[in-house]
Amino acid sequence: MLPDQPVIPMLSSLLQQLGLHPTRVSPVHGGDINQVFKVFKGDQAFFIKINEAAAFPGIMEKEARGLEALRIESLFKIPAVEAVGEWQGLQWLLLEWLTPAPRQTDFWKRFGEALAHQHLLKQSAFGWTEDNYIGRLPQSNRTHANWTDFYIQERIRPLVQVLVDTKQFSTEMLNRLEKLHAVIENEFPTEAPALLHGDLWSGNFSCTGDGYPTIFDPAVYAGHREMDIGMTQLFGGFDSSFMDAYQFYYPLENNWRKRLPLTQLYPILVHAALIGGHYVNEARSIIAAY
Structure with missing residues (x-):
């Protein structure tokens, strides 16, 4: 996990560097080793997870490549990788936001x-x-x-x-x-x-x-x-x-x-x-x- 410090201002700065210019950033429940957020740009939403770059070296890029491998010919809806990288000691993975919903009968x-x-x-x-x-x-x-x-x-x-x-x-x-x-x-x-x-x-x-x-x-x-x-x-x-x-x-x-x-x-x-x-x-x- 990230050290004790204001995470959302750091994240907002990162997103600005990516040219995303978010209108709102909200924490998401469920992160284990990473901190995870829902990011809004107008009506469009994204999912981002962040951690210290030194904590688990390369974990975000490896996950991104794993997701892309699963997306090939998949019948699952796999979140698309929007961007992945490192910035000022952070590593991050930006994904398509897939809105969860109740399970249907099939x-x-x-x-x-x-x-x-x-x-x-x-x-x-x-x-x-x-x-x-x-x-x-x-x-x-x-x-x-x-x-x-x-x-x-x-x-x-x-x-x-x-x-x-x-x-x-x-x-x-x-x-x-x-x-x-x-x-x-x-x-x-x-x-x-x-x-x-x-x-x-x-x-x-x-x-x-x-x-x-x-x-x-x-x-x-x-x-x-x-x-x-x-x-x-x-x-x-x-x-x-x-x-x-x-x-x-x-x-x-x-x-x-x-x-x-x-x-x-x-x-x-x-x-x-x-x-x-x-x-x-x-x-x-x-x-x-x-």
């Missing part, structure tokens, strides 16, 4: 169809063109030819190592990863890499005024599509008709529910590293179960 059908369509946009390798972030944590996206190597080396092992280094895991947990590697290799169906949102929980989607689902705050990478599905089932907030629609357009392979603990291990490890508490025990239990 919202979840549209959501399931849109996610299935996104996952059908196959990618060339597991990983991404650059590292990025999931929440406050750096996310390694070094590419791999197969899912198991990517998941263990770029997702699970780094966070298990963090928990070992902070004395929340014993070193035995690192030794268990060889067995977990074999389990993942045997359990996950072989599929081409899919374009993933990467952090698809209920706080990162909404409904627009025209009834379309919108997704935002991504942690984009190319991975196994069941990772996004696992996130939708982890913290709640997704109606069962969402899965019905997804399954209609792009059916999951058999036993996908059995694999949920494996897909949810990564976000649970993220929470364990950031928050600790019961998430540490949950992650330990999943790993120990195999």
Whole structure:
């Protein structure tokens, strides 16, 4: 977060530099690591998030590129990137404002169809063109030819190592990863890499005024599509008709529910590293179960 100082005057100066000349700036509820605002220029509205440039280097530009990747052929309404950059120690991301609205009767059908369509946009390798972030944590996206190597080396092992280094895991947990590697290799169906949102929980989607689902705050990478599905089932907030629609357009392979603990291990490890508490025990239990 930004240091204690008048943020809106700083933001107004930044917007003036961009030539936006706002008529009103209002804080928006819900920012986690960033401060977020709704900016008015006459009747037109924009969304802007800002942070210190040194706090999470490059996080705004990486998010902007992730959003642009998701916008390609998307059935979701993805907010357009208006501008992104740094100014006087700040980094900022200016987006199209999408007015939230109550969900219509076909919202979840549209959501399931849109996610299935996104996952059908196959990618060339597991990983991404650059590292990025999931929440406050750096996310390694070094590419791999197969899912198991990517998941263990770029997702699970780094966070298990963090928990070992902070004395929340014993070193035995690192030794268990060889067995977990074999389990993942045997359990996950072989599929081409899919374009993933990467952090698809209920706080990162909404409904627009025209009834379309919108997704935002991504942690984009190319991975196994069941990772996004696992996130939708982890913290709640997704109606069962969402899965019905997804399954209609792009059916999951058999036993996908059995694999949920494996897909949810990564976000649970993220929470364990950031928050600790019961998430540490949950992650330990999943790993120990195999």
